[in-house]
Amino acid sequence: MWNKQRREEEPAKPYAPSVSVPAPTAVTPAETKKETTTVSSMPSRSYDSDKSGGSATIGKAVKINGQIHSKEDLYVDGDVEGTVECPEHKLTIGPNGTVHATVKAREVVALGTIQGNVEAADRIEIRKDAKLVGDIRTARIVIEDGAYFKGSIDIVKPEPAKAAMARPQAATPAPAHSPAAAGASDKR
């Protein structure tokens, strides 16, 4: 009975297959790019990220030279030179991605190559086979064995207000969240 009522309230929709289709709004207005190539979408990703729905994707055949400012999660599998900013969102550099840029994001996941300084307010993950050359400022860091990192790491505690806004559930200081960090602290 309840379901029937809801169905009646819903506007009529055209038939859509159950297979998930990449979001058509792959390009955010905030993104700046010089090439005419359209930004491609990647329907499936092999990495185990939390797919939160709306995210922009720069496909592996795309090269961007300039400034990117994203107001949604961003997946870069192409080449980017310049600056990349997603201050309140997650930036993922895919396995084919090459970023020669200063990077600022709430969260950074590197599976490809980053050359430049990285500021990740919440956390950064450098996955196996990723390469990062640059200085990192972040609250938490995860480095998988096999990743290449050259540079410095500054662990900065997030300001309580900002941290609460960014991730309401995770209010405790960051390093304790990392399993290895927690293990080290416990042992000491």
Add this chain to the structure above:
Amino acid sequence: MPLPGPLRNLFRSGVSESVENGTPPLKPARPISRGGGESISTRPSRGLEEFFNYIRDQAGLTILDLGPATQQNVSFITNLGHRLYSEDFLRILKETFGEDVPLEEQLNPGRIDYFLRQSLDYPEGHFDGVLVWDVLEYLAPALLAAVVERLHHIVRPRSYMLAFFHSDDKLEAAPRYTFRIQEINLLQVASNGMRRPAQLFNNRSLEKLFGRYESVKFFLTREQLREVIVKV
């Protein structure tokens, strides 16, 4: 009075040259595989403990790690409130000079200069401590001298470096080690494959190598590794 196993090993690893000469080298806790698989063991490290004794009561130091970046080392150093620099020294060595090439390649002054710019290009007195691990064994004499000189330049006076050298002077190949800090005096040692050291050292040659440094202190450990604390 004899102590139980782990403690006995701890004290054995904490002795210096005089005891070292009278004690036969200890066998590794576990045989190191020469195959492709990684072999992991954990062992106490008096050298590491000594190194951390110097840095743990201060915060905001700048520490250089010459091994590959590992989660354990990053977490341990940064949890102490220090800033960590990571330089995968042997990877840069391989990228600069190639792998399994004659050691003469490491004599080229231009290449040496390029290598130093790639790996140790830092201002004078930039670091408050260096985890050197075992990387110096893989450098030919000319390159080694240049690296030791550069380290002396970029590390602040009265700071400390921790380095490892094999104590078996007939060693033909040594495991490729990755050292992961477990606790202040405990190391996880992962070995994968073998590598031929460029030089082997005894205590006298190490004292000569670090002749410009203020002091050199030795600890003989398990796995025939000599731990060395060098004061700049």
